[in-house]
Amino acid sequence: MARTAIKDIVINQEWCKRCGICSTFCPKDVFETDAEGTVTVAHPEACIACELCERMCPDLAIHLEYEPPAEAPA
């Protein structure tokens, strides 16, 4: 089965408290952090959809959006 494709990694900046957990533990360095601690998604193409960031975030501020599953061949 093909790997599920990630459409987007969305950070809710209103809820994020800049703890740095996602950017520290992401195995693919998808995130970037600026001098104020604001985390942004810099390399979404590297994401392997391990869900670690989404599950570890204490503020429920990260959400992975997946591509809709491809149509099954007839």
Added chain:
Amino acid sequence: MKSIDSYLRTRFMPHIWCPGCGHGTVLNGLIRSVDAVGLNKNELVMVSGIGCSARIAGYLDFHTLHTLHGRALAFATGVKMSRPDLTILVPMGDGDALAIGGNHFIHAARRNIDITVIVLNNRIYGMTGGQFSPTSGCGIQATTAPYSSIDQPFDAVQLASAAGATFVARTTTYHVNELEQLLTRAIRHHGFSVVEVLSQCPTHFGRRNGHQETVEMLRHFKEGTAKVGSRQLAEQVDLIPRGVFVDEERPEYCDQYAEVIQRAQAARAGGAGGEEPQ
């Protein structure tokens, strides 16, 4: 899964916990496990006491009771006895569960009443500003132990097991997949379930005890624990074991009470079911 937001009272978000507080990660894992079990929000009751951990109840869109420090299990027992069909979740801090609430904890375990307890163990009283707790252990800096604590810690897993809990497990806020799996098993288990989650309080435990950054506390959970039954644990006995410690079937309290009611009714009706008490 259904969206995380559909389980939350989003009007109260962002939540009150400090940046990097592990209690938020427990909330995150708990929502996923509730979704995995497939329960309807109306079938769930969360009962909590007082503490930063107890505030989880405020954010979840279940039936929720925010009660008294240490007494959540007394209220939860009342709810379960009157409505055994409902699923009861009780999040507790280490102080809430094992200090002021220690007797409620052991006696609920002894009865094997079908309640799922989550002990969010950050080894400190977070809400009241960093007093040492029954799980701090020796050599910990706390506001009430400025020259370090000399009290031996409780082991919540051993305590729950010895008291009679029929499902007992431990994980951490670093091991998020395991967190979801263990909470799912605990909720499904018919009987008293305890999941201890080692959680970080960067504000009052971390800063005083050599961890300037939240992520260091999480690395400590990663490096300081090992799966029960693993070779790593056998070789490094100072590691804290994670996993399932007890998973057994024993008569559940509400089931037994239903039988008491039947015996009493049969006795009243003059049937063969029992004798009228004198």
